[in-house]
Amino acid sequence: MTDTQTNQAAPPEAVDKSLWQDFRESDFFYAFKRSPVALVSFAVVCILVLSAVFAPLIAPTNPFDPASLNLMNGFTPPLEPNAFTGDAFLMGTDDQGRDVFSTILYGMRISLFVGASAVLFAMVLGITLGLVSGYFGGWTETIIMRVADVQLTFPSILVAMLIFGIAKGFTPVEYRDQMAIWVLILAIGLSDWVQFARVVRGATLVEKSKDYVAAARLIGRSPWAIMLKHILPNALSPVLVIATISLALAIIAEATLSFLGVGAPPTQPSLGTLIRIGQGFLFSGEWWILFFPACTLLALALSVNLLGDWLRDALNPRLR
């Protein structure tokens, strides 16, 4: 294998290699190519994310433009021409005559945006608190980690609902719908930082005791420079794994909150909101309104989760 060679001997041409070339010859990419689970889930994630990003180009109709809706199209089953207008829809329509396929594409945008932003927020918060508590120790550590422990004793969805409720109380009524998405991000992020903080703290404790950190302290770098430049990069691979798995959990958390009616408002429906709307029609025979959004959520969460699992195995030297 070529990469073991570059690791040991480092022939002069290895220095000029581009990053892309390095990546293609890495063990990581090799393991990725060899894993069907990783390939399939990565492909599914890519397709879903791309179709969410380019929703306005792909979706046949804009479900939030009242002008494009025809109430006569309501409750059209998938792939059957409507009895009145003769229009056919890939995944049918809901009670308002909205194309379910289009609402899914737009809903996925909200779900992914909320999920990714929440994880990013949780990550920044968790990494910072984890680094600080691991590096400084003492009272700082005790307070941060006890708060984390207390929060872990509550189900995270409960924490998110609590934060969501409190935040809603503080937002003026006229802004509530606009703010809902941001409050949702805040709520999910705050309910999810604990894992990051714990993992980063653990890794910081390990790295802190190594001599290169002592050396960096010795040459007089400031604590923040040491934490960010020396410790954080060495603690990053478990963070990456948790971030991926958290993304799946955050998407599900958002869907759960929206399903319970405290998340994304009906004017900006996420997958969870769509499922909530759809379940009202399940027993009257309009199964597609619930079925397709639920399948999309399943595919999205499952593939992100599988990718995270694979990443954990691939980045863990002990499991190789």
Next chain:
Amino acid sequence: MTTPVLSIRNLSVEIPTRQGILKPVDRVSYDIAAGEILGVVGESGAGKSMAGNAVIGLLNRPAHIAGGEIRLNGARIDPLEGEEMRRMRGKEIGMIFQDPLTSLNPLLTIGDQLTETMLTHLPIGRKEAEKRAVAALDEVGIPGAKERIDSYPHEFSGGMRQRVVIALALCAEPSLVIADEPTTALDVSVQAQIIALLKRLCRERGTAVMLITHDMGVIAEAADRVAVMYAGRLAELGPVREVLTEPRHPYTHGLMASTPLASQGQTRLHQIPGSMPKLNYMPDGCAFHPRCPRAADKCRTAPAPTLTDGRAACWFPMVTEAAE
């Protein structure tokens, strides 16, 4: 008389614990002159490294300096704190650690680590720092320094890594280098090279070196003077040749006798009976008396004399016929 680079006077380090106050370093005094290598030897737990850590100000809580003074180039550094301490020790003290595997950051190239140190302390720009980094690697004997500057630590062998660590310790031109067991983690065949390299570089630059080790061979090879530590106290201090050939403290004598000498066809290894007292259970009188073959009543009651006039901290120093 010129001022020594490092001067320690009556340095004590204390660790308060539930069992009382432990003294891993107890009233230790020594000097190191420019260009001189002082070997500090002793068993594990004798306080060698603790004294070194006290000098660089990296004692981990709750250990702290409880008394005495540390002077670097004549100025007291033990009361310094925070920013001042950081600037001073980074500029004036270089550190070589035991394990070259963990003393380099695995995710930064060695060039980055060298330039980081220099940029922090020398009034030079990035270009100049990079040039000096190559020169520094060249000086410690890394072949193809220009190409290797962008390599990561894992691409080097243990011995090569320790050379990089030496370059790193010396690149900011410190006046004192503390080498804490620099060869312990290395292959025997590489040890001699590393010691020779350290010795040559420090001689050339007039850097003072505190060489902490438990290996008498390394001391004999490199040190000018040697300080023998036992249970946190200085047992003997003197020029290396005299201490090794005519030890005066019975402990030093025991240490020397326990050094295996394959060349002399020795079959049984000498050992000092017993083990070093625990810090929370120090015997009265001289700390060494329970293991000392020469112990007398005085040793059991009176604490050993502090090392001031004589070479050994002992009531009844061994004096060989030659010395008499």
